[in-house]
Amino acid sequence: MAVYTDVGDDELAAFLAEYDVGAAVSFKGIAEGVENSNFVVETERGLYILTLYEKRVKAGDLPFFLGLMDHLAANGIRCPVPVKARDGHALRTLAGRPAALVSFLKGVWPRRIAPLHCQLLGGAMAAFHVAGRDYELKRANALALDGWKGLFQAVEARADSVMPGIASEIEDELVDIARHWPKALPTGIIHADLFPDNVFFLGEQLSGIIDFYFACEDFLAYDIAIALNAWCFEPDSAFNVTKARGLLNAYGKVRPLDDAELMALPLLARGAALRFLLTRLYDWLNRPEGALVKPKDPREYLKKLRFHRQVKGPEAYGLG
């Protein structure tokens, strides 16, 4: 939940006056998103989302993110579209922060994941990967192998305070995963954070994808691996193979996975679990006193990592 920066009424009026959207008729901070300050703005023209980018997002990356939303929308992906001000620019400044106004996407993110959600997600993710192919801007994945090592160094000394023995388990994983990490799989633009709260549904349709602020170039199948972790485990930590099969089959109908991708899935899923384990550990150990954001339990991702470690092959995910 997040409003880190409030916006004065004069500031808001001056900001909106640079667009052709009319004046604000309502303005409310949203308690979602942990990286930025988000507001629902209703203007005389309709509903929009206003985002102020806080310090965890690098200003230099914003043209990549906003351009990506434009590119995806132009290629048939349902996502928020940056609104351009009259000068043609979507990236602006408000309350001393980089800021953008984007279109309001209808839909509700699913609190309880059903197999249908996973199927719809699989198809939409593949369409996203196909649509991203000819996007001209580049951004490396800051949370790839090297980034994990840096995170581990930052949490190593205090990690065992969260769970005894976790530091050495992570260290072993880092070494093993790095040794076997694939070198050549199909790459492209991945979302890299396709958790349920970033995917909206309306009835039995997927209505769109939001929050592109981790998007980057990486193995396309790594995006699937992130989603297997985020969508296919039950609250009791059991892996739901029906959900995984639905996700993978729907994905494959839009962009078939090659054999190397299929064989790499267990390792990619281990890596994805390790990545979220590390960032959650970091956030857990570095939460400021009186923080506005309640950190998520890192141990959930340790259980997921252990599941993928004992997997023998892609058939564990319902394939073949």
Place this chain on the structure above:
Amino acid sequence: MAVYTDVGDDELAAFLAEYDVGAAVSFKGIAEGVENSNFVVETERGLYILTLYEKRVKAGDLPFFLGLMDHLAANGIRCPVPVKARDGHALRTLAGRPAALVSFLKGVWPRRIAPLHCQLLGGAMAAFHVAGRDYELKRANALALDGWKGLFQAVEARADSVMPGIASEIEDELVDIARHWPKALPTGIIHADLFPDNVFFLGEQLSGIIDFYFACEDFLAYDIAIALNAWCFEPDSAFNVTKARGLLNAYGKVRPLDDAELMALPLLARGAALRFLLTRLYDWLNRPEGALVKPKDPREYLKKLRFHRQVKGPEAYGLG
């Protein structure tokens, strides 16, 4: 900022199905309001606010609050109106909490107070007091003199940790204010929390009042005293007599203040400052670790209290 309870999609669908509002097309937690969980819900019919009442609101008081909104709206006051489900009831249960759906009120609360805001507020508050006259339900003010004494006992031992000497200053105030507190002023339903974030404006119009969850019976002029504190001090703690005069004159055009009310204003304003000083102190000293709500600085209200203590009469507020 507040979403204490999340709502599952199945729960939300079942809840909305009891109304004639259609299905949800979007659903977002709002980062406003410190007592309850609030969501903007867009349905096929339009925008609504969904509120889940958390434990600081007594369930037994909810019929008073919801009935008051109905009564005020029926008497020309712009405020959210509780939506009745098909069974005729507005007060329901969702996610284990009492819950209500209310109409969405357009407008933006002012972050920077201009004299015009204070004028418009004065007129709207008086209209509210007049409209509340024949409301049939009753609710005592839990944060009146006796409530202040209870709060003081709860903070006394640790108050000096916030500011040395504050405990004895508050104690002296409590004695002095209780001794001189008026016994017979015009009473009625007051809002009791008319801070800027509860009053919406659209351009140069006041578009409505929200958040009736402190409303109660008390001296009508005490509501004015709360607003003098909340609206008429500048960020540097200077009292802005122009704003106060605008507020009071606009109020008096709708409901003229009698002499006893005018003479009581400085003491009522001291009492109102003490009430918010005490609740802020309490919240400051009792904030849970990792709290989602950042408590407000109590010392702001000590400065306001001291201002009213040195006031000689109602002319300090721009009258006469």
